Amino acid sequence: MLKAILYKEWIKLRWGLLVIAGLTVLSLAYSIGMINYYIEFQGAFSNWMYVIGKSLLLKNIVFVKILPLITGLAFALLQFVPEMAGNRMRLSYHLPISEKRLLLSSVGIGFMFLLAEILFLFFGLWLVVSINYPAEVVQKALMSTLPWFLGGSAIYFLISFIILEPSWTYRIIYGIVAYGLTDLYFRASTYDQYQTLWAFILIVAVMPLTVMYSGHRFRRGIK
Amino acid sequence: MLNKLSRYVIVLLIVVVSALYLPDFFSVLFDKKIDTPRIDYSAVINEFVYHNYHGMGQIDYGDIAGNTYSEREYFQLLPFSYYATLEKWQQLPEEIEGFELSSKSIRKNSQFFRIQTKDINPPSVPIYILFEAESDYAQLRVPDDVFRLDNKIEFIDPVTNSVIEEKSERFQQAMLDAGFQFPADIVAGNPTNRKPFDEGYFITDANDDIFQLKMIKGEPECIKTGIDPGLDIRQIFVSENLRKEFYGWILTEDNKVYLIMYDGYKLKEVPTRGKDDKYAYDADEMTFRFYTYPVNRHIRISGDGFTKMIVVSNDFEYIDEHVETWTPYDKRTASIVKQFLFPFELSTYTPEKYIRLQMDYYWPRNLAGIGLSLLALVLFSRRRPWLDYVIVLLTGVFGLIGVLLVRHED
Incomplete structure (x- = not known):
């Protein structure tokens, strides 16, 4: 059964995956371009001073901050909007698998794809910043991206849960909550400010559980 | 379920x-918002004075003995703060306690620093720059390499993003010769060229000994300062000043502040508590300010709901202290x-x-x-x-x- 769900989610997500992978390559190319531009016009030494002292690198890799959010949002929409349109989700509930396992596997599979995109972006960025900057800067830059990736994951889980929720009133309330929670991951203004991430990880880790409540309400036919 | x-x-x-x-x-x-008085110490009347903003441009001036002053009178009480304005008004006193006052002489004999909570181990990238300390030019020249310092010292060329082997080895050897035990722990410098000269870095080693590292005519100079390794240092701050009295200051884990004097790296403790223990300095919650004026020195400790001021003589002999309080935030x-x-x-x-x-x-x-x-x-x-x-x-x-x-x- 799991294989079948995997196949179904793959069908829904494959174009999205490809587009995001393309955007990742473009973002990394943009970062390389920006880094080279600044090094060219500031000179390598001054550029390093701006990168080290004024967090310039965070500006040059700005798409690494935004892309996980876009990815999370896109994957949630691609996976669950078709299911909710015309109440198609009801068909899935006739499958010989409990609704909870069905929803959790869908979200889990979607998250695996999201994680793949994030890893692609992460290692790409590693490569990009290693060309021009010393290990210390690379380490700080990579550490700075971890909260962004958590934020992207949060958006994925929260948007999935909002789409699966049948009532619009609830969706609006959840939307506000989702905004407040996601903002938590984008509060840094310099490198590696999130020194203790465990609480932030825990908050994301419990998020997948929320979809079951929405699914349950859908099953009960709440509008 | x-x-x-x-x-x-x-x-x-x-x-x-x-x-x-x-x-x-x-x-x-x-x-x-509540109005918080700003206190200061007047060397003219040897009394704590304050001014208090009430919004709408309304300001009270007074002293803690209960006298009130006009703005002009208040400025005259504090010639070391308002000397520029006083000079313009031609009201700068000739001398105070034998010190002849002029804008120039006051500027030359004054120094100020503060320690804010955000200055203590802030998020930063551990890459440093070392200036040429005996430059041929009028101003400090920005170098063209940077260095890292942990298990060894390595200079890196930003153009190629690679280690400059020869220079790194020379500096490494100089540090070893001075008795430096790697890895380095605290690395403190003042990485700006907007300063009159350069004193390089103060670095603690694996044995908590403190070393000073400078570059003179391209060559390393590493000196073991002999500062007590048992100090339990939290942070070192370096700030070059033409007065050349102290290289910088040390903050310890038990909230003490020491100046590192030019006189053989001797330490001079700056009072952080005064006579009354109640408002003693706590680096995690308060801001510490130290002012050196031509005739005395002020220490100002400010936190939520209070400012404490301690006045000492130029030789750090206790003169007076005063605490001004207001309602703290959670009251x-x-x-x-x-x-x-x-x-x-x-x-x-x-x-x-x-x-x-x-x-x-x-x-x-x-x-x-x-x-x-x-x-x-x-x-x-x-x-x-x-x-x-x-x-x-x-x-x-x-x-x-x-x-x-x-x-x-x-």
Whole structure:
């Protein structure tokens, strides 16, 4: 059964995956371009001073901050909007698998794809910043991206849960909550400010559980 | 079962969001600014003086003996702060305690520094720059390489992003020759060329010994300072000043501040507590300011609800101290009401500029809000799972919002 769900989610997500992978390559190319531009016009030494002292690198890799959010949002929409349109989700509930396992596997599979995109972006960025900057800067830059990736994951889980929720009133309330929670991951203004991430990880880790409540309400036919 | 768990996860997420934003909104709406006096010490009348802004451009000037002054009189009491204006008014006194006053002489004999919480181990990239200390040019010249310092010292060329082997080895050898035990721990310098000259870096080694590393005519100079390694140093600050009295200052874990003197790296302790222990300096919560003036030195410790000022002579002999207090934040009305209403507050910003999730639990004031929330739940919304009550008991109004918004589904 799991294989079948995997196949179904793959069908829904494959174009999205490809587009995001393309955007990742473009973002990394943009970062390389920006880094080279600044090094060219500031000179390598001054550029390093701006990168080290004024967090310039965070500006040059700005798409690494935004892309996980876009990815999370896109994957949630691609996976669950078709299911909710015309109440198609009801068909899935006739499958010989409990609704909870069905929803959790869908979200889990979607998250695996999201994680793949994030890893692609992460290692790409590693490569990009290693060309021009010393290990210390690379380490700080990579550490700075971890909260962004958590934020992207949060958006994925929260948007999935909002789409699966049948009532619009609830969706609006959840939307506000989702905004407040996601903002938590984008509060840094310099490198590696999130020194203790465990609480932030825990908050994301419990998020997948929320979809079951929405699914349950859908099953009960709440509008 | 899982559906219930799922609902409670949503409730808890709502609790987290409410605890992050609602107390904050409350403060934004109801906090009032209170007027805090700025105290200073007048070397003219040897008395603490203050001025107090009341908004609308209204300022009181007075001294702690009860006299009030006009703005002009007040400026004249503090020639070391307002010398430029006084000179323009041609009211700068000729001399104070034998010191001849002029803008130039005051500027040359004054120095100021402060230690803020955010200066202590802030988020930073451990890459440093070393200036040429005996430059041929009028100003300090920005070098063209940077260095890292941990298990060894390595100079890196930004153009090629690679280690400059020969220079690194020379410096490494100089440090080893001076008795430096790698790895380095604290590396403190003043990486700006907007300073008159360069004193390089003060570095603690594996044995907590402190070394000074400079570059003179391209060659390393590493000196073991002989500063007591048992100091338990928290942070070292370096600041070059033409007075050449001290290289910088040391903050220790037990909130003591020492100047590193040019006179053989001797340490001079700056008073951080005064006679009254109550408002002693705590680096995690207060700002420490040290002013050197031609005739005396001021220490100003400011925190939530107070400013303490200690005055010492140029030789650090105690002269006087004074504490000015006002209502601290958590004794103000808005803050007290907040603590009654909300059981706790979540925030992410720390004074050290790191971001971490932290909770202020308003025990026991929060019992009021928790009690009211429970009562509201019992009175207006019956027949709930017992866990709803537990949630409200633990998280007060935040939990109430959560359990009311997210309906219990059978």
